[in-house]
Amino acid sequence: MVRVLSPCVWHRLGSIVSMRKFASSQIPLSRTAHRQCSQSAEVQNKAFDVAFTGVWPIMATPFCPDESIDEDSFRRSVEFMRDCGADGITILGVMGESNRMLDSERERLIRVGIAAAGSMPVCVGTSHPGTTAAVGLTEMAADLGASAVMITPYKEAIHSDENIRNLYTSVAHRLPDLPIVLQDHPMSTQVNMTLSLIADIARDVPSVRCIKLESTPTPVRTAGLIKLMESSGVANRPTILTGLGALYGGYELAAGADGFMTGFAFPEVLKVMVETFKPPTDNGVRSATMEAEMMSVYKQYLPLIVLEQQPGVAVRKYIYEKRGMIDCGIVRSPGGNLSSAAREITDKALRDAFGDADLTKPLDWKRSALFSLPLA
Numbered sequence: 001m002v003r004v005l006s007p008c009v010w011h012r013l014g015s016i017v018s019m020r021k022f023a024s025s026q027i028p029l030s031r032t033a034h035r036q037c038s039q040s041a042e043v044q045n046k047a048f049d050v051a052f053t054g055v056w057p058i059m060a061t062p063f064c065p066d067e068s069i070d071e072d073s074f075r076r077s078v079e080f081m082r083d084c085g086a087d088g089i090t091i092l093g094v095m096g097e098s099n100r101m102l103d104s105e106r107e108r109l110i111r112v113g114i115a116a117a118g119s120m121p122v123c124v125g126t127s128h129p130g131t132t133a134a135v136g137l138t139e140m141a142a143d144l145g146a147s148a149v150m151i152t153p154y155k156e157a158i159h160s161d162e163n164i165r166n167l168y169t170s171v172a173h174r175l176p177d178l179p180i181v182l183q184d185h186p187m188s189t190q191v192n193m194t195l196s197l198i199a200d201i202a203r204d205v206p207s208v209r210c211i212k213l214e215s216t217p218t219p220v221r222t223a224g225l226i227k228l229m230e231s232s233g234v235a236n237r238p239t240i241l242t243g244l245g246a247l248y249g250g251y252e253l254a255a256g257a258d259g260f261m262t263g264f265a266f267p268e269v270l271k272v273m274v275e276t277f278k279p280p281t282d283n284g285v286r287s288a289t290m291e292a293e294m295m296s297v298y299k300q301y302l303p304l305i306v307l308e309q310q311p312g313v314a315v316r317k318y319i320y321e322k323r324g325m326i327d328c329g330i331v332r333s334p335g336g337n338l339s340s341a342a343r344e345i346t347d348k349a350l351r352d353a354f355g356d357a358d359l360t361k362p363l364d365w366k367r368s369a370l371f372s373l374p375l376a
Helices: 007-013 019-023 031-037 071-083 103-117 131-143 161-174 195-204 218-231 249-255 267-276 288-308 314-322 340-354
Strands: 054-057 089-091 122-125 148-151 180-184 208-213 239-242 259-262
Touching: 054 089, 054 267, 071 089, 071 103, 089 103, 103 122, 103 131, 131 148, 131 161, 148 161, 148 208, 161 180, 161 195, 180 195, 195 208, 195 218, 208 218, 218 239, 218 249, 249 267, 249 288, 259 267, 267 288, 288 314, 288 340, 314 340
Parallel strands: 054 259, 089 122, 122 148, 148 180, 180 208, 208 239, 239 259
Antiparallel strands: none
C-alpha cells in the first residue's frame, strides 16, 4: 500500500487530489516543479552548494511516554548538535524511526528541525518503497526548506538495477537543483548495490552529491568506489560519508572517506578524527603520523562505539537522554526499549569513556583533555 501525504501537505503543494488518485501515481505540480519549469542556467548548479564532508549526525526522533512526538526535545537535540560543531544533520533516517512516522509527523519534524538548525544544513530522509511516493516526499521536504534529501532503494521481489536508477533519475528530474544523498544500507533494505551501479548513478545523475556508504566491508568498498568513479568519468565526484555508527570509522577515513553521516551520540569524537586526518593545505598529502593519531582517537572510543552499534536505536536514545538532548529515550512501538541491566552497562561504558565529564554540554573537541590527542 502506498502511503499518501496528509491533506494539509496537499493543500500546500497547490493541488487538490484524492488519496486514490495519488496512489495511482499522480503527483501534483508543486512549487518545486514550477521552479523546474522556469529554471535558468544560473541555478542549475545549486546542487553543488552543500558540502557533504565532516560530521553529519543522524538525528533520533524523541517521543513522549505516550509515543507522541516531543517537539521541544527534538529542537533541543538539533541545537545541541549544532553547538557540537556538526557540519550538517540528517533527519528522518533509520535512526529517526522514519518507518514509524505519519506524513503529518514528518512535516512537523522537518519544520522544527530546519528552524532549530539555523544556518546548519539539514538533509531529510525521503525514502519510500514507491518511486512516486518518494518523489512526493522529496517535494514536501524541498518546499519546507530542506538543504538535501537522503534516499535509499527498497527491496523488490525481482531485483532490477534499472528500477534503482529510475528512482534517482525520477527525483532528480523533478527537483534538479536539490542535492541527493544516495544511501547504500543493505542491512535495513536488503538491497545490495554493486559499486558499478553506484558509480553509474553518480555519473548519470549529477545532483547525487554524496554516497552514504554502509555496505560491508566498508573500507574496501570506499576505496573501490573512489577508484571506480575516478576511472569511469564521474565529473565532480560525490563525496563519501560512512555510517554504521562509525564502527569501522578509522579504517574508512584511511580508505578515503570524507567523513561520517551516522547516529553515534558523540559527534565530537568523530570531529576530532576527521580534523586530525584532514589533508594539509600545502601539499594535500596525509602523513603516517596523521593516520596514527586519528586511529588513536578511534581506538580510544571504540568500546563505546561498539556498544552503541547494537540492533535498534534504544542505546543511542538512552545516551541522548543522558546527554540532556531529549527528555525520554523511549522507542516507538514495536521497537524495543532498554532493560535496567542494559542501562547499567551503558552507564559504565560512558564512565569508562568520559570519566566524570559533564556530558550534557558539547565537548570542546578542539581542546578537551578527554581526547588522547587534543587539537591546538
